[in-house]
Amino acid sequence: MATPEFVLELRDKIGTAPLPLVGVTAIVFRDEKVLIGRRADNGSWQPVSGIVDPGEEPADAAVRECREEAGIEVRVDRLALVHQIPRIVYANGDQVDYLDLVFRCTWVSGDPHPADGELTDVGFYDLGQMTDVAPEHVRKIALAIAEDDPATFRGGR
Template sequence: MATPDFVLDLRRKIGTDPLPLVGVTAVVFRDEKVLLGRRSDNGALTPITGIVDPGEEPADAAVRETLEEAGVVCRVERLAWVHQLPRVVYGHGDQVDYLDLVFRCAWVSGDPYPADGEMTEVGWYDLDALPSLEHSDMRRRIALAIGEDDVARFEGGR
């Protein structure tokens, strides 16, 4: 996974201190299937994920990441979930606090393939026979995106 230049620039200033970033998850549906890929960094099967670039609209980031990682064009239908992920500490010491925005997306065109090397495999999976996912919150992201007219879920606010 290539680290975006803006993150590298910030890291030169703050070192490994916690860095708040906005991430997106694109849960892309086509008929009764969902787009999943196996990440090249940790082998986990997940929907498409990525980081929002400075000044970029989050929904645009979900569309961009889907094209970059899977070669699939999608359109965002709605926001499904807003949640803070537990702090991530990478092997080299960098700490990141991701605010994740989960979007329900619809397939527009393209056959999935591992387009930029961030995924080792990408494909459509039947919703009623999903394989085991290594991260339990990925299954929740998919579940919250399934409802076509559901309102977005927000964590916290207690």
């Protein structure tokens, strides 16, 4: 899916100025494997993620993103991590500050496939197979592995 309409409307008003957005990352487990996809825009391997729509519950956004990007249904089990991603400046100059809410999820049904064009490949992989996953995503997965640990927060010193 392309940039959400509400973001485009905001960009019409603020140009490329920093825009704070809430994002979600879904760490989806099926047995002992985790869902990972290759992004169409930059080729990186990572968990499913996306932007929370206005008025949408973040856990619902995680479920929606899994359905839209990977064609699967998931259940959100718990919040694993809350953190601010360092400012991203896109090629067109747009600046975004994402507050990322990382959820541990469990696969419910469906066979993963690139459903909306954001991913070119997606599937469940053993943790040892994830050699091409960036360290920040490995950290998210590590924090989501435990089924009942409390969420991790950065800062708050």
